[in-house]
Amino acid sequence: xxxxxxxxxxxxxxxxxxxxxxxxxxxxxxxxxxxxxxxxxxxxxxxxxxxxxxxxxxxxxxxxxxxxxxxxxxxxxxxxxxxxxxxxxxxxxxxxxxxxxxxxxxxxxxxxxxxxxxxxxxxxxxxxxxxxxxxxxxxxxxxxxxxxxxxxxxxxxxxxxxxxxxxxxxxxxxxxxxxxxxxxxxxxxxxxxxxxxxxxxxxxx
Amino acid sequence: xxxxxxxxxxxxxxxxxxxxxxxxxxxxxxxxxxxxxxxxxxxxxxxxxxxxxxxxxxxxxxxxxxxxxxxxxxxxxxxxxxxxxxxxxxxxxxxxxxxxxxxxxxxxxxxxxxxxxxxxxxxxxxxxxxxxxxxxxxxxxxxxxxxxxxxxxxxxxxxxxxxxxxxxxxxxxxxxxxxxxxxxxxxxxxxxxxxxxxxxxxxxxxxxxxxxxxxxxxxxxxxxxxxxxxxxxxxxxxxxxxxxxxxxxxxxxxxxxxxxxxxxxxxxxxxxxxxxxxxxxxxxxxxxxxxxxxxxxxxxxxxxxxxxxxxxxxxxxxxxxxxxxxxxxxxxxxxxxxxxxxxxxxxxxxxxxxxxxxxxxxxxxxxxxxxxxxxxxxxxxxxxxxxxxxxxxxxxxxxxxxxxxxxxxxxxxxxxxxxxxxxxxxxxxxxxxxxxxxxxxxxxxxxxxxxxxxxxxxxxxxxxxxxxxxxxxxxxxxxx
Numbered sequence: 309x310x311x312x313x314x315x316x317x318x319x320x321x322x323x324x325x326x327x328x329x330x331x332x333x334x335x336x337x338x339x340x341x342x343x344x345x346x347x348x349x350x351x352x353x354x355x356x357x358x359x360x361x362x363x364x365x366x367x368x369x370x371x372x373x374x375x376x377x378x379x380x381x382x383x384x385x386x387x388x389x390x391x392x393x394x395x396x397x398x399x400x401x402x403x404x405x406x407x408x409x410x411x412x413x414x415x416x417x418x419x420x421x422x423x424x425x426x427x428x429x430x431x432x433x434x435x436x437x438x439x440x441x442x443x444x445x446x447x448x449x450x451x452x453x454x455x456x457x458x459x460x461x462x463x464x465x466x467x468x469x470x471x472x473x474x475x476x477x478x479x480x481x482x483x484x485x486x487x488x489x490x491x492x493x494x495x496x497x498x499x500x501x502x503x504x505x506x507x508x509x510x511x512x513x
Numbered sequence: 514x515x516x517x518x519x520x521x522x523x524x525x526x527x528x529x530x531x532x533x534x535x536x537x538x539x540x541x542x543x544x545x546x547x548x549x550x551x552x553x554x555x556x557x558x559x560x561x562x563x564x565x566x567x568x569x570x571x572x573x574x575x576x577x578x579x580x581x582x583x584x585x586x587x588x589x590x591x592x593x594x595x596x597x598x599x600x601x602x603x604x605x606x607x608x609x610x611x612x613x614x615x616x617x618x619x620x621x622x623x624x625x626x627x628x629x630x631x632x633x634x635x636x637x638x639x640x641x642x643x644x645x646x647x648x649x650x651x652x653x654x655x656x657x658x659x660x661x662x663x664x665x666x667x668x669x670x671x672x673x674x675x676x677x678x679x680x681x682x683x684x685x686x687x688x689x690x691x692x693x694x695x696x697x698x699x700x701x702x703x704x705x706x707x708x709x710x711x712x713x714x715x716x717x718x719x720x721x722x723x724x725x726x727x728x729x730x731x732x733x734x735x736x737x738x739x740x741x742x743x744x745x746x747x748x749x750x751x752x753x754x755x756x757x758x759x760x761x762x763x764x765x766x767x768x769x770x771x772x773x774x775x776x777x778x779x780x781x782x783x784x785x786x787x788x789x790x791x792x793x794x795x796x797x798x799x800x801x802x803x804x805x806x807x808x809x810x811x812x813x814x815x816x817x818x819x820x821x822x823x824x825x826x827x828x829x830x831x832x833x834x835x836x837x838x839x840x841x842x843x844x845x846x847x848x849x850x851x852x853x854x855x856x857x858x859x860x861x862x863x864x865x866x867x868x869x870x871x872x873x874x875x876x877x878x879x880x881x882x883x884x885x886x887x888x889x890x891x892x893x894x895x896x897x898x899x900x901x902x903x904x905x906x907x908x909x910x911x912x913x914x915x916x917x918x919x920x921x922x923x924x925x926x927x928x929x930x931x932x933x934x935x936x937x938x939x940x941x942x943x944x945x946x947x948x949x950x951x952x953x954x955x956x957x958x959x960x961x962x963x964x965x966x967x968x969x970x971x972x973x974x975x976x977x978x979x980x981x982x983x984x985x986x987x988x989x990x991x992x993x
Contacts, residue, residue, distance in 0.1 A: 457520075465648050465651055468622070468625050471625075471655070472652070472655035475655055
């Protein structure tokens with residue numbers, strides 16, 4: 309129990325601290341890096357309460373996609389050219405620090421994972437029963453049956469997001485050359501090839 | 514097992530609307546911009562057909578497990594939303610053609626937002642509430658920025674998006690607390706947990722406060738109103754008309770069904786919050802509007818003020834109070850649509866103008882429009898015997914019966930202040946010398962909407978009985 313409690317407080321502290329750093333830090337690149345750290349720690353907290361599916365999703369979706377996207381956007385912003393130009397070495401200490409913290413935490417998390425779930429205070433009285441199946445399976449059992457409606461509406465939200473992104477950004481520009489593969493493929497050989505008799509030493513004009 | 518045929522028949526208006534929207538989306542993508550007018554007319558027609566579908570034949574019950582609920586209240590609110598959205602789409606054509614932003618995505622996004630609002634209204638679970646709310650909000654963020662080459666429109670969209678996301682975050686945080694303490698997100702289960710005293714009191718109350726804050730943001734009640742004037746002013750005018758009508762109805766309906774449904778046992782706790790929000794909205798809406806010169810900003814404050822009265826009806830927590838809420842909302846929708854139809858007609862030398870002073874001389878150049886606007890302004894100010902007066906009367910009766918004397922007195926006094934700026938518009942129209950007349954426009958949809966709204970208001974004023982009976986029937990469902 310002690311190990312879990314220590315792990316919980318470490319993860320919780322780092323989550324709070326790095327979330328605060330996201331807001332406080334002046335350089336947006338640091339902010340995103342701290343955001344990633346916060347995501348990792350939140351995932352570790354999920355792992356502690358036995359929600360391994362959510363932990364993995366958090367890392368895959370938030371760190372793998374969202375945070376990297378943020379990082380790209382932030383790097384593309386013209387924030388402070390001179391400071392950004394200082395480049396790799398400047399970010400190395402912070403990056404390395406975050407890396408080391410992450411590494412230690414992953415070790416800690418792996419060490420703790422086998423030893424059961426953490427209990428921090430009394431469980432909610434009406435909390436759902438913990439059943440002996442994996443998270444992924446449990447979600448799979450309800451997602452397309454009981455929560456089918458929510459799943460569909462979430463799909464609609466994505467549709468709206470897609471329409472919105474297109475509406476707000478797509479601009480038709482005249483004079484853009486596009487590759488039309490079907491036209492290329494259907495071109496008869498008469499249009500594409502000319503047979504030329506090349507005299508020896510004459511070359512092709 | 515869970516998805517019986519019943520679920521599909523109960524949700525058929527939503528399914529129909531979605532199917533039509535999807536087909537029109539494909540049609541628009543294939544045919545390009547030339548299809549816009551057809552798509553917008555078809556969308557409006559689909560919205561109206563959806564409203565009819567709800568009552569042919571009318572059914573009640575829960576669907577998709579217990580995620581979705583249909584009863585008198587939700588059906589009434591949905592009709593208001595659908596009519597509001599349909600009229601808002603019809604009114605938008607002239608404006609968007611002027612600014613060269615008449616694109617087929619606009620009516621479709623409004624239709625999708627309407628689906629979101631219908632799902633919000635029918636939500637019977639915190640998760641269903643959230644997905645409906647997000648569907649609605651996301652579509653509305655986009656339409657606020659629809660005039661994408663206009664700085665103010667994009668600013669409005671961005672501002673709405675950022676603040677709306679914060680509100681959604683608060684709502685989710687509250688929902689998670691409620692789930693943690695009550696053990697379920699289903700309204701039925703939450704209600705049961707609270708009645709049995711199982712939901713740990715403080716935690717649930719804190720969660721409820723966050724949920725109410727999130728919803729108050731969506732219906733622009735003070736102190737969560739900061740975005741309203743800027744977004745209303747910046748967004749394209751037809752979009753402002755939509756914002757002032759449909760999302761308000763949806764958010765207020767949701768507030769009613771959340772507070773009067775699962776959280777009825779916590780009435781004493783949430784009543785204080787709603788009373789404070791109501792009184793602040795009424796007062797702020799009345800006082801801050803006095804100095805406004807832009808008519809869209811003025812309407813923003815006017816909407817805040819009106820939301821305050823509606824919340825006061827909710828705060829009374831009685832059947833009469835909810836009846837007043839429904840009644841007031843219906844009248845508010847008509848008055849607001851009519852007013853915006855006239856605002857959309859304000860053009861000088863072919864350019865849209867938005868100043869209150871630009872209305873000068875309207876009585877001489879377009880007497881019918883001036884008369885219609887006069888009706889709306891008197892009605893908004895609550896001058897008897899116009900419909901707005903009956904709405905306020907119902908609210909105050911409910912508030913006084915619930916012993917909310919202070920709030921009712923503040924409400925009545927503030928309505929005197931508010932009538933100053935409503936009457937100022939009338940004075941400008943009828944008595945001020947114009948620097949230059951507004952354009953005389955040929956007959957258009959907006960004129961028809963303005964005149965029809967004025968006629969409806971007149972009918973409600975002379976015979977409020979049918980509407981008040983419909984509102985009473987809607988409210989009855991919440992008090993078994």
